[in-house]
Amino acid sequence: MMYTDKITEVKQFMSNNFVGRDEVINGVLAGLIASEPTLLIGPPGTAKTSIIDTLSRLVNAKYFYYLLTKFTEPEELLGPIDISALKAGEYKNITRGKLPDANIIFLDEVFKASSAIRNTLLDIMLNRRLPNGNQMLSLDILGIYSASNEISNDEEDMALYDRYPVKIFHTYIEKSLVGDLLDRGIELMGDNNEVMPILDVEDIINLQREAINRLSTMKKNNPDILEKYTDALFQLEENNVTLSDRRKIKLLKVASAFSILMNSTRVTGNDIAMAMRYSADSEDDIPKIEAAIIDSKLENKSEIIQKANTIIEEIRSLISGTEDSIHKNSPYNEVLDKLNLLEIFIKKLEEIKIDIGPDNNPYHREIINRIDSTMDFAASKYEKLKGK
Secondary structure (H helix, E strand, O other), rough: OOOHHHHHHHHHHHHHHHHHHHHHHEEEEEEHHHOOEEEOOOOOOOHHHHHHHHHHHHHHOOOEEEEEEOOOOOHHHHHHHHHHHOOOOOOEEEOOOOOHOOOOEEEEHHHHHHHHHHHHHHHHHHHOEEEEEEEEEEEOOOOEEEEOOOOOOHHHHHHHHHHOEEEEEEEOOOOOHHHHHHHHHHHHOOOOOOOOEEEEHHHHHHHHHHHHHHHHHHHHHOOOOHHHHHHHHHHHOOOOOOOOOHHHHHHHHHHHHHHHHOOOOOOOHHHHHHHOOOOOOHHHHHHHHHHHHHOOOOOOOOHHHHHHHHHHHHHHHHHHHEEEEEEOOOOHHHHHHHHHHHHHHHHHHHHHHHHHHHOEEEEEHHHHHHHHHHHHHHHHHHHHHOOO
């Protein structure tokens, strides 16, 4: 099986096991293909650790996990001091089985680490190297993941925060998926949870090489793409969203990774738009990034897709509001107005689906799938609410 087929199989396996976490999974896998540090940000109990742990079992590679606290010592990550070397006047760590020996790394609650650990991580994340005794170790790291329950506002963390080109904000799953979550959770508790590896180290190396190769041909294959990307960056700066020069370049590498993950044949504006969505430093930046994507025309049919996303959110909000009105015994006419509006929104989604049309663009397929699931959910809710 080709390595591109294998990463698709990994994505499908993880999507089947983690209900409502497709966006998180896409970001996690893009970070691996791009070989760029990835940060998961969300409250406790949102499957951050489980997702990375499952990925580690799907990859036949050395895995290192550590939960950091302010009391964590560097030796807990890098390995104990080599006493025999110390007696000879050389300060070095025994790295076997520790972070420097791993291919995939997951550091939980990374911003709780001490300054000494964070400073050490800066060079590891950027250059994949570690000074050890009288030599500089070259580290065979394929993927670096970190998690945090919240964003750090400490200025001391800004350099570390900027090292993550891929940032994934997520919270508890939406109400419409709770039933599916419970069903899948019960199924998993009944399984033996044995996960067989799908990818190996060589597969990941090939995926990462492919991402680099696609970057080198991107400008020739699509000469307008960098101009549109530049326009989007200018618009972000005008809206006080600034990306470091390093991240502006690395986002193109992440875009190349998305082109592989989405079974595209080359890097397109859709891939760059997807990478930009994972570049936000805070959730407040996300609407500004969406606006820059639309105004720069990075995505095909971006205005239609944006309209679809807006209506989907309005439908979910309307359903919740209608349920609250019924619960509060609001006047019948008020409930009826909301139901009529819901019916209008469903018809609008049907029209948008026709406008998007059938094509092979993976991003369009994703939005069509989202439209279909929303329409099914809304139609079901409409009938139930109307009956009340």
